[in-house]
Amino acid sequence: MGRIKIEMPSVKLTEINIPVRITDINYGNHVGNDAFVAIIHEARLQWLNQKGYSELSFDGAGLIMSDLAMEFKNESFYGDLIHAAIYAGEISRVSFELYYQLTTERANTRILLMNAKTGMIHYNYETKKTVSLSDRIKNILSGN
DSSP: OOOOOOOOOSSEEEEEEEEOOOOBBBBSSSBBBHHHHHHHHHHHHHHHHHHTOSOSSSSSSEEEEEEEEEEEEEEEOTEEEEEEEEEEEEEEOOOOOEEEEEEEETTTEEEEEEEEEOOOOOEEEETEEEOOHHHHHHOOOOTO
């Protein structure tokens, strides 16, 4: 069976630090895959907030996740500080890709925990229709 391979694009948008909470730990005594989804969600919300936006208000419309891929590399544990680097990928008329690289540092060594990708659609929740990305959003996604 082939494994998912996620390559990080070159446009880095931000880096967010997120501590692992005890509620992120599963019965295997490490961060569960569901908690990793919550961590990348939190990182995305913090990035949007840095730009003055939210998932419900992103330059005239909201955002909805259309897909998610995750490539697990190493375990993460309670007490880890996760460094979530967010990158921009492909941009289309109404959607864009965000990539996430999660790392932590232990014993002065950076450890890759996971790579992930989400497809995000610019979406009007009231009309239930997609909305074109503005030049302002495209500029943000270009790293400016």
